[in-house]
Amino acid sequence: MKELNRRTANFTDSVIRRMTRIANQHGAINLSQGFPDFDPPKEILEELARVAHKGPHQYALTWGAQNFREALAEKQSSLMGIDIDPQTQIVATCGSTEAMMAAMLTLINPGDKVIVFSPFYENYTADTILSGADPIFVSLKPPQYNFDVTELEEAFKQNPKALILCNPANPSGKVFSYEELKIIADFAEEYDTYVITDEVYEHLVYAPKKHVYFASLPGMAKRTLSCSSLSKTYHITGWRIGYIIGPPEIIDVARQVHDFLTVGAAAPLQEAIVPALRFGQDYYDEFLRSYTVKREIFTKGLDEIGLKYTNPEGAYYIMVDVKEFGVKDDLEFCEWVTKEVGVAAVPGSSFFREPINDYIRFHFAKKEDTLHEAIKRLSAIYDKFEKTRG
Numbered sequence: 232m233k234e235l236n237r238r239t240a241n242f243t244d245s246v247i248r249r250m251t252r253i254a255n256q257h258g259a260i261n262l263s264q265g266f267p268d269f270d271p272p273k274e275i276l277e278e279l280a281r282v283a284h285k286g287p288h289q290y291a292l293t294w295g296a297q298n299f300r301e302a303l304a305e306k307q308s309s310l311m312g313i314d315i316d317p318q319t320q321i322v323a324t325c326g327s328t329e330a331m332m333a334a335m336l337t338l339i340n341p342g343d344k345v346i347v348f349s350p351f352y353e354n355y356t357a358d359t360i361l362s363g364a365d366p367i368f369v370s371l372k373p374p375q376y377n378f379d380v381t382e383l384e385e386a387f388k389q390n391p392k393a394l395i396l397c398n399p400a401n402p403s404g405k406v407f408s409y410e411e412l413k414i415i416a417d418f419a420e421e422y423d424t425y426v427i428t429d430e431v432y433e434h435l436v437y438a439p440k441k442h443v444y445f446a447s448l449p450g451m452a453k454r455t456l457s458c459s460s461l462s463k464t465y466h467i468t469g470w471r472i473g474y475i476i477g478p479p480e481i482i483d484v485a486r487q488v489h490d491f492l493t494v495g496a497a498a499p500l501q502e503a504i505v506p507a508l509r510f511g512q513d514y515y516d517e518f519l520r521s522y523t524v525k526r527e528i529f530t531k532g533l534d535e536i537g538l539k540y541t542n543p544e545g546a547y548y549i550m551v552d553v554k555e556f557g558v559k560d561d562l563e564f565c566e567w568v569t570k571e572v573g574v575a576a577v578p579g580s581s582f583f584r585e586p587i588n589d590y591i592r593f594h595f596a597k598k599e600d601t602l603h604e605a606i607k608r609l610s611a612i613y614d615k616f617e618k619t620r621g
């Protein structure tokens with residue numbers, strides 16, 4: 232038999248999905264794969280029920296239903312502080328996952344270089360492999376996850392086609408400051424580089440930090456493809472609705488890529504989410520408040536147990552430092568925590584390009600009760616470690 236696509240030879244099983252399977256096998260609380268254990272707002276569910284009866288049930292316009300794009304353009308124009316034309320500057324996609332892949336396939340020729348910050352969300356390596364790009368990794372150094380300006384400039388000097396910016400960042404919880412974004416923007420201008428953002432956690436930035444949309448920086452809208460999603464903001468990770476916002480001439484091509492990849496995001500779901508896109512500020516305030524409480528429950532618990540971590544500035548992940556356990560293989564350590572302690576985490580090495588084994592990632596997108604129970608279980612970690620491995 233002839234060989235399969237060579238690009239896929241470098242793919243590995245997703246470590247996150249693997250940890251989920253192990254969590255299920257052992258009845259552990261799954262704080263590995265980031266999705267909530269609570270329902271979307273009831274207004275969304277009611278609209279979904281209405282749409283189930285009145286439709287649409289056939290293909291939407293391939294680049295997104297008209298009223299979906301209009302509502303999204305209204306919301307994002309006001310948040311991003313730039314005028315977004317719903318007719319020419321939006322593609323609705325199957326989640327940010329497809330948005331990122333379509334953005335890469337729109338911009339990248341095989342052999343082009345792309346800057347990726349490390350640690351990174353695992354899909355970015357798959358995106359670079361599938362589009363034939365060569366990644367140039369730039370370190371975000373724990374525990375503060377800051378980058379070194381000289382290292383970043385060295386990366387830009389290699390003539391990259393694009394830079395991928397996850398802000399707020401998964402897994403680190405870093406929120407890039409205006410000053411940091413300005414440094415990236417100045418290099419992007421100087422070295423004529425596109426920026427592909429992944430801003431799925433745009434509404435999850437904890438005070439006093441503030442989210443700055445990269446496309447809102449002076450001169451950046453013309454070279455930025457802003458990818459995001461409704462998955463996290465409305466607790467609908469299974470609906471698979473995301474989007475790309477960008478300049479008309481690039482979006483024109485991205486629409487074609489998207490059309491041939493998937494035809495379109497689910498028509499009834501685009502319709503059902505329109506009222507949510509018109510929610511007032513109170514929805515987003517309450518959304519952030521509830522996650523601020525979850526972050527507090529989890530970090531207070533970690534403090535009481537004595538585990539070290541970096542307090543996330545945004546998103547809903549937390550990197551816990553497990554150096555003190557003398558971890559050699561963090562995947563094996565996470566499997567042990569899942570089986571013996573009963574809480575599943577993701578080994579940090581799956582996010583780092585560097586040989587770093589000292590961190591494990593939990594997420595806290597769970598009900599408060601679930602988080603309290605997770606902390607209760609984790610409080611036995613030192614004892615169990617002593618008994619079984621010490």
Ligand SMILES: Cc1ncc(COP(=O)(O)O)c(C=O)c1O
Nearest residue numbers: 326327328352401431460462473
């Ligand atoms: C940074 C980041 N981007 C994208 C996604 C996936 O988004 P979507 O559900 O819109 O495909 C996730 C999910 O965990 C994520 O953390």
